[in-house]
Amino acid sequence: ENTLAFSALQTAIEKDGKCKEAYLKSAELSLYLKDYDKVLFNTNQVMLLDRNEAKAYFLRGWAMKEQGDTAKAVADYRKAVELKGDYEQAFEELGNLYAIKGDGLAVEYLKSTLNINPKNVNAMYTLALFYQDHDAQQQALDTYKQILDIKPDHADALHNVGYINYEFKQDYDIAIECFTSAIKADSTFWQAYANRAKAYEKKGESQKAAEDFKKAEELKGN
Numbered sequence: 689e690n691t692l693a694f695s696a697l698q699t700a701i702e703k704d705g706k707c708k709e710a711y712l713k714s715a716e717l718s719l720y721l722k723d724y725d726k727v728l729f730n731t732n733q734v735m736l737l738d739r740n741e742a743k744a745y746f747l748r749g750w751a752m753k754e755q756g757d758t759a760k761a762v763a764d765y766r767k768a769v770e771l772k773g774d775y776e777q778a779f780e781e782l783g784n785l786y787a788i789k790g791d792g793l794a795v796e797y798l799k800s801t802l803n804i805n806p807k808n809v810n811a812m813y814t815l816a817l818f819y820q821d822h823d824a825q826q827q828a829l830d831t832y833k834q835i836l837d838i839k840p841d842h843a844d845a846l847h848n849v850g851y852i853n854y855e856f857k858q859d860y861d862i863a864i865e866c867f868t869s870a871i872k873a874d875s876t877f878w879q880a881y882a883n884r885a886k887a888y889e890k891k892g893e894s895q896k897a898a899e900d901f902k903k904a905e906e907l908k909g910n
Contacts, residue, residue: 708734708737708738708741711730711731711733711734711737711744712730712731712734712741712743712744712747714726714730715727715730715731715734715744715747715748716747718730719747719750719751719754722754724751724754724755727747727748727750727751728748728751730747731744731745731747731748731751732748740771741771742767742768742769742771742772742775742778743768745764745765745767745768745771745778746764746765746768746775746777746778746781748764749761749762749763749764749765749768749778749781750781752764753781753785758785758788758789761781761785762782762785762786765778765781765782765785766782769782769800774804775804776801776804776805776808779797779798779800779801779804779811780797780798780801780808780810780811780814782797783795783797783798783800783801783811783814783815784814787814787815787817787818790821790822792822794814794815794818795815795818795819798811798812798814798815798818799815802815807838809835809838809839809842812831812834812835812838813835813842813844813845815831816828816831816832816835816845816848817848819831820848820852825852825856828848828852829849829852832845832848832849833849836849841869841872841873842873843870843873843874843877843880844870846866846867846869846870846873846880847866847867847870847877847879847880847883849866850862850863850864850865850866850867850869850870850880850883850884850887851863851883853866854883854886854887854890858890860887860888860890860891861891863883863884863887864884864887864888864891867880867881867883867884867887868884871884876907877907878903878904878905878907878908879904881900881901881903881904881907882900882901882904882908884900885897885898885899885900885901885904888900
C-alpha cells in the first residue's frame with residue numbers, strides 16, 4: 689500500500705516537477721516510514737519551490753526531533769509558526785520540547801496552542817504537568833480541572849489531582865476519591881493503587897492500604 693502511494697506520488701512529481709503537494713505528501717509518508725533522508729529531500733524540494741511553506745518546516749522539524757536533534761527541530765518549528773500564526777501542531781511541539789528541557793517557554797507555547805484550540809487535551813496535560821513539576825500546584829489543579837471538564841475519565845489527570853491533594857494539601861479523602869476515579873478509568877493504573885494505599889495509611893485504614901499495595905505490586909509485576 690505504501691509502495692503504491694509512493695509510486696503515485698512519484699508519477700505526479702515526474703509529470704509536474706513543481707507539484708508542491710506531491711513533495712509534501714511524499715515527505716509525510718517518508719516520515720511515517722521513518723525514512724528521514726527522503727523527508728529531508730522532499731521538504732528541501734518544497735522549500736526550493738516556496739520558501740514560505742510552513743508545513744515543509746514542520747515536517748523537517750519532526751524528522752529532526754525523531755533523530756534527536758532538538759535544536760534543529762526547534763528552529764524549524766519556530767519558522768513554521770512564524771509563517772503560519774495558527775499552526776497548532778507546531779506550537780504544541782515547541783511546548784513539548786521546551787517542557788522536556790524544563791524551560792518556562794513551554795508555558796508560552798502551550799498557551800498559544802490552547803488559544804488556537806481550547807480543547808487540545810494533550811497540550812493542556814503537558815501544561816498542567818509542567819506547572820506541577822515546577823511548584824505551581826494551584827495552576828496545575830486549575831489546568832487539570834479544565835481537562836476533566838472536557839474528558840472526565842482522563843486517568844492521568846485524575847491521578848495527578850489526587851497526588852497534589854495527598855502530597856501538598858494533605859486532603860486524604862479527596863485524594864482517595866481521585867485515585868479511585870483514576871482506577872475506574874484505567875484498571876491497570878498501578879501508581880493509582882500505590883498512592884491510594886498511602887492515603888489509606890495516612891487515615892489509619894491499614895487493611896485497605898495493604899490490599900491496594902498488594903494490587904499495585906501485582907500490576908507492576910505485569
